[in-house]
Amino acid sequence: MDIRQGTAADAEAIAALHTRSWRTAYAGIIPDDYLNGSLADEQAALWRHRLTGGDPGHLLIADNGDGMAGFAYLTPKGDRILLDNLHVDPGLKRSGVGGVLLRHALDRAGTQELYLEVLKRNTTAIAFYERHGGTKAREFVERFPEGFEVDVLEYYWSGIRSDTVPRRSSHAS
Template identity: 30%
Template sequence: MICIRRARPADAAAIGAVHVATWRSAYAGVLPERYLSDLSPIRHAIGYEQAIVDRRHGHAVFVAVASGPDAPPDRPPQEGGVVVGFVSGGRARRDWLAQGEVETLYLLDDYRDRGVGRRLMRAMAAHLAAVGCRSAMLWVLSDNPTRWFYQRLGGRPAAREVIRFAGQMMEQMAFVWDPIETLLAATAPAPEG
Protein backbone atom coordinates (compact mmCIF):
# COMPACT_ATOMS: atom_id res chain seq x y z
CA MET A 1 0.00 0.00 0.00
CA ILE A 2 1.18 3.52 -0.78
CA CYS A 3 -0.29 6.43 1.12
CA ILE A 4 0.26 10.16 0.75
CA ARG A 5 0.41 12.17 3.94
CA ARG A 6 1.82 15.40 5.35
CA ALA A 7 5.51 15.04 6.20
CA ARG A 8 6.69 14.95 9.80
CA PRO A 9 10.09 16.08 11.11
CA ALA A 10 11.00 12.40 11.62
CA ASP A 11 10.68 11.92 7.82
CA ALA A 12 13.51 14.36 7.04
CA ALA A 13 16.30 11.74 6.85
CA ALA A 14 14.29 9.55 4.46
CA ILE A 15 13.36 12.60 2.35
CA GLY A 16 17.04 13.57 2.11
CA ALA A 17 17.90 10.03 0.97
CA VAL A 18 15.15 10.08 -1.70
CA HIS A 19 16.36 13.49 -2.91
CA VAL A 20 19.92 12.24 -3.41
CA ALA A 21 18.89 8.91 -5.00
CA THR A 22 16.57 10.59 -7.51
CA TRP A 23 19.11 13.25 -8.48
CA ARG A 24 21.79 10.64 -9.04
CA SER A 25 19.40 8.74 -11.29
CA ALA A 26 17.69 11.60 -13.17
CA TYR A 27 20.77 13.76 -13.69
CA ALA A 28 23.40 11.12 -14.52
CA GLY A 29 25.10 12.42 -17.66
CA VAL A 30 23.43 15.83 -17.22
CA LEU A 31 25.18 17.16 -14.10
CA PRO A 32 28.87 16.58 -13.34
CA GLU A 33 29.54 13.16 -11.82
CA ARG A 34 31.55 14.73 -9.01
CA TYR A 35 28.63 16.99 -8.07
CA LEU A 36 26.26 14.01 -7.92
CA SER A 37 28.64 11.84 -5.90
CA ASP A 38 29.13 14.68 -3.38
CA LEU A 39 25.41 15.03 -2.66
CA SER A 40 24.75 14.43 1.02
CA PRO A 41 21.52 12.90 2.30
CA ILE A 42 22.32 14.34 5.74
CA ARG A 43 22.70 17.92 4.45
CA HIS A 44 19.46 17.62 2.51
CA ALA A 45 17.71 16.12 5.53
CA ILE A 46 18.58 19.19 7.61
CA GLY A 47 17.07 21.48 4.99
CA TYR A 48 13.95 19.37 4.65
CA GLU A 49 13.44 19.17 8.39
CA GLN A 50 13.36 22.98 8.46
CA ALA A 51 10.96 23.03 5.49
CA ILE A 52 8.62 20.59 7.23
CA VAL A 53 8.28 22.70 10.38
CA ASP A 54 8.31 26.12 8.66
CA ARG A 55 4.81 26.61 7.36
CA ARG A 56 5.18 30.30 6.52
CA HIS A 57 4.03 31.40 3.08
CA GLY A 58 1.73 28.39 2.87
CA HIS A 59 4.67 25.99 2.71
CA ALA A 60 4.03 22.24 3.02
CA VAL A 61 5.78 18.92 2.39
CA PHE A 62 3.92 15.70 1.59
CA VAL A 63 5.42 12.20 1.43
CA ALA A 64 4.52 8.97 -0.34
CA VAL A 65 4.92 6.11 2.13
CA ALA A 66 5.05 2.47 0.99
CA SER A 67 4.20 -0.37 3.32
CA GLY A 68 3.46 -4.09 3.11
CA PRO A 69 4.19 -5.63 -0.30
CA ASP A 70 4.77 -2.17 -1.82
CA ALA A 71 7.68 -1.39 0.54
CA PRO A 72 11.14 -1.44 -1.05
CA PRO A 73 12.79 -4.82 -0.36
CA ASP A 74 16.27 -3.25 -0.08
CA ARG A 75 15.36 -0.87 2.75
CA PRO A 76 14.82 -1.81 6.37
CA PRO A 77 11.12 -1.85 7.32
CA GLN A 78 10.02 1.14 9.36
CA GLU A 79 6.98 1.61 11.51
CA GLY A 80 4.30 3.11 9.29
CA GLY A 81 6.20 2.37 6.07
CA VAL A 82 9.09 3.72 4.00
CA VAL A 83 9.21 7.14 2.33
CA VAL A 84 9.57 6.56 -1.43
CA GLY A 85 8.80 10.07 -2.71
CA PHE A 86 7.85 13.58 -1.69
CA VAL A 87 6.64 16.95 -2.91
CA SER A 88 7.11 20.41 -1.41
CA GLY A 89 5.76 23.83 -2.20
CA GLY A 90 3.95 26.93 -1.09
CA ARG A 91 3.23 30.43 -2.30
CA ALA A 92 5.25 31.18 -5.44
CA ARG A 93 8.65 32.79 -5.05
CA ARG A 94 7.98 34.57 -8.37
CA ASP A 95 4.34 35.50 -8.28
CA TRP A 96 4.36 36.94 -11.78
CA LEU A 97 4.15 33.37 -13.11
CA ALA A 98 1.61 31.91 -10.69
CA GLN A 99 0.42 32.25 -7.12
CA GLY A 100 1.52 28.79 -5.90
CA GLU A 101 4.70 26.84 -6.59
CA VAL A 102 5.62 23.19 -6.52
CA GLU A 103 9.25 23.46 -5.42
CA THR A 104 10.24 19.79 -5.49
CA LEU A 105 8.79 16.48 -6.63
CA TYR A 106 11.02 13.43 -6.28
CA LEU A 107 10.12 9.77 -6.50
CA LEU A 108 12.33 6.68 -6.37
CA ASP A 109 12.67 5.01 -9.79
CA ASP A 110 10.85 1.83 -8.76
CA TYR A 111 7.73 3.87 -7.94
CA ARG A 112 7.41 5.75 -11.23
CA ASP A 113 4.60 4.94 -13.65
CA ARG A 114 2.42 3.74 -10.78
CA GLY A 115 0.41 6.93 -10.23
CA VAL A 116 2.39 7.97 -7.15
CA GLY A 117 3.80 11.16 -8.71
CA ARG A 118 0.30 12.13 -9.83
CA ARG A 119 -1.00 11.59 -6.28
CA LEU A 120 1.79 13.71 -4.82
CA MET A 121 1.02 16.49 -7.31
CA ARG A 122 -2.66 16.27 -6.36
CA ALA A 123 -1.84 16.62 -2.66
CA MET A 124 0.22 19.72 -3.37
CA ALA A 125 -2.36 21.23 -5.75
CA ALA A 126 -5.11 20.70 -3.17
CA HIS A 127 -2.93 22.29 -0.50
CA LEU A 128 -2.09 25.29 -2.69
CA ALA A 129 -5.76 25.78 -3.53
CA ALA A 130 -6.63 25.54 0.19
CA VAL A 131 -4.18 28.34 1.05
CA GLY A 132 -5.75 30.57 -1.61
CA CYS A 133 -3.54 30.02 -4.67
CA ARG A 134 -5.59 30.26 -7.87
CA SER A 135 -2.70 29.09 -10.10
CA ALA A 136 0.40 26.89 -9.73
CA MET A 137 3.78 26.53 -11.36
CA LEU A 138 7.09 24.72 -11.10
CA TRP A 139 10.60 24.99 -12.54
CA VAL A 140 12.36 21.97 -14.05
CA LEU A 141 15.74 21.67 -15.75
CA SER A 142 15.16 21.40 -19.49
CA ASP A 143 17.45 18.34 -19.61
CA ASN A 144 15.44 16.54 -16.91
CA PRO A 145 13.99 13.46 -18.65
CA THR A 146 10.86 13.55 -16.47
CA ARG A 147 9.77 17.03 -17.59
CA TRP A 148 7.20 15.44 -19.94
CA PHE A 149 5.27 14.27 -16.88
CA TYR A 150 4.28 17.88 -16.20
CA GLN A 151 3.04 18.37 -19.74
CA ARG A 152 0.94 15.19 -19.49
CA LEU A 153 -0.66 16.78 -16.42
CA GLY A 154 -1.61 19.82 -18.50
CA GLY A 155 1.26 22.09 -17.48
CA ARG A 156 1.80 24.86 -20.00
CA PRO A 157 5.42 25.92 -20.69
CA ALA A 158 5.43 29.57 -19.64
CA ALA A 159 9.05 30.69 -19.21
CA ARG A 160 12.64 29.65 -19.80
CA GLU A 161 15.82 30.94 -18.25
CA VAL A 162 19.47 30.04 -18.07
CA ILE A 163 20.88 29.53 -14.58
CA ARG A 164 24.30 28.64 -13.21
CA PHE A 165 24.03 25.29 -11.47
CA ALA A 166 26.69 22.80 -10.38
CA GLY A 167 29.34 24.97 -12.01
CA GLN A 168 27.71 25.06 -15.44
CA MET A 169 25.08 27.02 -17.32
CA MET A 170 21.77 25.15 -17.68
CA GLU A 171 18.36 26.00 -19.00
CA GLN A 172 15.29 25.57 -16.85
CA MET A 173 11.68 25.94 -17.84
CA ALA A 174 8.54 26.83 -15.93
CA PHE A 175 5.26 24.95 -16.30
CA VAL A 176 2.07 26.71 -15.24
CA TRP A 177 -1.45 25.54 -14.39
CA ASP A 178 -3.82 28.50 -14.57
CA PRO A 179 -6.36 28.11 -13.15
CA ILE A 180 -5.18 25.61 -10.53
CA GLU A 181 -8.32 23.57 -11.20
CA THR A 182 -6.64 22.29 -14.37
CA LEU A 183 -4.00 20.56 -12.22
CA LEU A 184 -6.63 19.27 -9.79
CA ALA A 185 -8.63 17.82 -12.70
CA ALA A 186 -5.52 16.26 -14.30
CA THR A 187 -4.59 14.53 -11.05
CA ALA A 188 -8.09 13.43 -10.02
CA PRO A 189 -8.38 9.76 -9.09
CA ALA A 190 -9.67 7.56 -11.89
CA PRO A 191 -13.22 6.36 -11.34
CA GLU A 192 -13.43 2.78 -10.13
CA GLY A 193 -15.37 0.14 -11.96
Protein backbone atom coordinates in the same frame (compact mmCIF):
# COMPACT_ATOMS: atom_id res chain seq x y z
CA MET B 1 -1.57 4.85 -1.08
CA ASP B 2 -1.70 7.29 1.80
CA ILE B 3 -0.67 10.93 1.51
CA ARG B 4 0.34 12.49 4.79
CA GLN B 5 1.93 15.70 5.96
CA GLY B 6 5.65 15.42 6.57
CA THR B 7 7.27 16.26 9.88
CA ALA B 8 10.76 16.93 11.20
CA ALA B 9 11.07 13.19 11.86
CA ASP B 10 11.00 12.65 8.07
CA ALA B 11 14.02 14.88 7.31
CA GLU B 12 16.60 12.09 7.00
CA ALA B 13 14.40 9.86 4.81
CA ILE B 14 13.37 12.78 2.60
CA ALA B 15 17.00 13.86 2.14
CA ALA B 16 18.01 10.31 1.19
CA LEU B 17 15.16 9.94 -1.33
CA HIS B 18 15.84 13.42 -2.73
CA THR B 19 19.51 12.51 -3.23
CA ARG B 20 18.69 9.16 -4.91
CA SER B 21 16.21 10.88 -7.18
CA TRP B 22 18.70 13.57 -8.26
CA ARG B 23 21.44 11.00 -8.86
CA THR B 24 19.10 9.02 -11.11
CA ALA B 25 17.19 11.78 -12.93
CA TYR B 26 20.07 14.22 -13.36
CA ALA B 27 22.89 11.84 -14.33
CA GLY B 28 24.52 13.31 -17.41
CA ILE B 29 22.76 16.64 -16.83
CA ILE B 30 24.44 17.81 -13.62
CA PRO B 31 28.16 17.06 -13.13
CA ASP B 32 28.83 13.66 -11.54
CA ASP B 33 31.33 15.13 -9.07
CA TYR B 34 28.51 17.23 -7.59
CA LEU B 35 25.90 14.44 -7.64
CA ASN B 36 28.31 12.03 -5.96
CA GLY B 37 30.02 14.65 -3.80
CA SER B 38 28.40 17.22 -1.54
CA LEU B 39 24.81 16.67 -2.70
CA ALA B 40 23.82 14.25 0.10
CA ASP B 41 25.10 16.57 2.84
CA GLU B 42 23.40 19.57 1.22
CA GLN B 43 20.08 17.72 1.00
CA ALA B 44 20.32 16.65 4.65
CA ALA B 45 20.93 20.25 5.76
CA LEU B 46 18.14 21.56 3.51
CA TRP B 47 15.52 19.17 4.85
CA ARG B 48 16.53 19.64 8.49
CA HIS B 49 16.14 23.40 7.97
CA ARG B 50 12.85 23.15 6.12
CA LEU B 51 11.22 20.72 8.53
CA THR B 52 12.25 22.41 11.77
CA GLY B 53 10.40 25.62 11.02
CA GLY B 54 12.97 27.25 8.78
CA ASP B 55 10.65 27.44 5.77
CA PRO B 56 6.93 28.15 5.34
CA GLY B 57 6.47 25.23 2.94
CA HIS B 58 4.23 22.19 3.10
CA LEU B 59 5.55 18.63 2.69
CA LEU B 60 3.35 15.88 1.28
CA ILE B 61 4.60 12.30 1.65
CA ALA B 62 3.26 9.36 -0.35
CA ASP B 63 3.36 6.13 1.64
CA ASN B 64 2.54 2.99 -0.34
CA GLY B 65 2.45 0.67 2.68
CA ASP B 66 6.09 -0.32 2.22
CA GLY B 67 7.37 3.10 3.23
CA MET B 68 8.02 6.43 1.57
CA ALA B 69 7.27 6.19 -2.16
CA GLY B 70 7.67 9.87 -2.95
CA PHE B 71 7.17 13.41 -1.78
CA ALA B 72 6.15 16.87 -2.90
CA TYR B 73 7.11 20.15 -1.28
CA LEU B 74 5.11 23.33 -1.83
CA THR B 75 6.22 26.84 -0.96
CA PRO B 76 4.12 30.02 -1.16
CA LYS B 77 5.69 32.61 -3.47
CA GLY B 78 3.54 35.73 -3.43
CA ASP B 79 0.27 34.93 -5.18
CA ARG B 80 1.57 31.62 -6.55
CA ILE B 81 2.62 28.28 -5.09
CA LEU B 82 5.99 26.79 -6.04
CA LEU B 83 6.04 23.01 -6.33
CA ASP B 84 9.67 23.08 -5.28
CA ASN B 85 10.09 19.32 -5.24
CA LEU B 86 8.20 16.37 -6.65
CA HIS B 87 10.26 13.21 -6.36
CA VAL B 88 9.33 9.54 -6.58
CA ASP B 89 11.56 6.71 -5.44
CA PRO B 90 13.48 5.78 -8.62
CA GLY B 91 12.32 2.17 -8.32
CA LEU B 92 8.67 3.29 -8.36
CA LYS B 93 8.73 5.57 -11.41
CA ARG B 94 5.70 5.15 -13.67
CA SER B 95 3.71 3.55 -10.85
CA GLY B 96 1.24 6.43 -10.41
CA VAL B 97 2.88 7.92 -7.30
CA GLY B 98 3.90 11.13 -9.09
CA GLY B 99 0.39 11.69 -10.46
CA VAL B 100 -1.15 11.23 -7.02
CA LEU B 101 1.31 13.70 -5.49
CA LEU B 102 0.72 16.23 -8.26
CA ARG B 103 -3.07 16.04 -7.80
CA HIS B 104 -2.64 16.59 -4.05
CA ALA B 105 -0.35 19.55 -4.74
CA LEU B 106 -2.97 21.05 -7.06
CA ASP B 107 -5.63 20.56 -4.39
CA ARG B 108 -3.38 22.23 -1.83
CA ALA B 109 -2.79 25.20 -4.18
CA GLY B 110 -6.54 25.68 -4.57
CA THR B 111 -7.24 28.62 -6.84
CA GLN B 112 -3.64 29.84 -6.73
CA GLU B 113 -1.36 29.14 -9.65
CA LEU B 114 0.93 26.17 -9.04
CA TYR B 115 4.27 26.26 -10.83
CA LEU B 116 7.52 24.38 -10.90
CA GLU B 117 10.94 24.52 -12.48
CA VAL B 118 12.35 21.49 -14.31
CA LEU B 119 15.71 20.94 -15.95
CA LYS B 120 15.29 21.27 -19.72
CA ARG B 121 17.21 18.05 -20.34
CA ASN B 122 14.99 16.11 -17.91
CA THR B 123 12.72 15.02 -20.73
CA THR B 124 11.03 12.29 -18.69
CA ALA B 125 9.80 14.81 -16.12
CA ILE B 126 8.78 17.29 -18.83
CA ALA B 127 6.69 14.63 -20.56
CA PHE B 128 5.06 13.78 -17.21
CA TYR B 129 4.16 17.43 -16.49
CA GLU B 130 2.79 17.94 -19.99
CA ARG B 131 0.69 14.73 -19.75
CA HIS B 132 -0.72 16.11 -16.52
CA GLY B 133 -1.79 19.45 -17.99
CA GLY B 134 1.26 21.61 -17.24
CA THR B 135 1.82 24.63 -19.49
CA LYS B 136 5.32 25.79 -20.36
CA ALA B 137 5.80 29.40 -19.30
CA ARG B 138 9.43 30.39 -19.70
CA GLU B 139 13.02 29.23 -20.02
CA PHE B 140 16.06 30.44 -18.09
CA VAL B 141 19.54 29.41 -16.98
CA GLU B 142 20.18 28.49 -13.35
CA ARG B 143 23.70 28.97 -12.03
CA PHE B 144 24.73 26.69 -9.20
CA PRO B 145 27.18 27.97 -6.56
CA GLU B 146 29.43 25.02 -7.46
CA GLY B 147 30.14 26.70 -10.81
CA PHE B 148 27.92 24.95 -13.35
CA GLU B 149 24.81 26.06 -15.21
CA VAL B 150 21.69 24.23 -16.37
CA ASP B 151 18.84 25.25 -18.66
CA VAL B 152 15.52 25.31 -16.81
CA LEU B 153 11.89 25.41 -17.93
CA GLU B 154 8.99 26.70 -15.86
CA TYR B 155 5.62 24.93 -16.05
CA TYR B 156 2.39 26.01 -14.42
CA TRP B 157 -1.17 25.00 -13.67
CA SER B 158 -3.51 27.95 -13.20
CA GLY B 159 -6.63 27.42 -11.10
CA ILE B 160 -6.88 23.78 -12.17
CA ARG B 161 -8.78 21.38 -9.94
CA SER B 162 -7.04 18.06 -9.47
CA ASP B 163 -10.07 16.18 -10.78
CA THR B 164 -9.44 17.75 -14.21
CA VAL B 165 -5.82 16.53 -14.40
CA PRO B 166 -5.46 13.47 -16.64
CA ARG B 167 -4.98 10.22 -14.74
CA ARG B 168 -2.71 7.51 -16.05
CA SER B 169 -2.97 4.56 -13.73
CA SER B 170 0.17 2.72 -14.78
CA HIS B 171 2.01 5.36 -16.74
CA ALA B 172 2.36 8.30 -14.35
CA SER B 173 5.75 9.29 -13.03
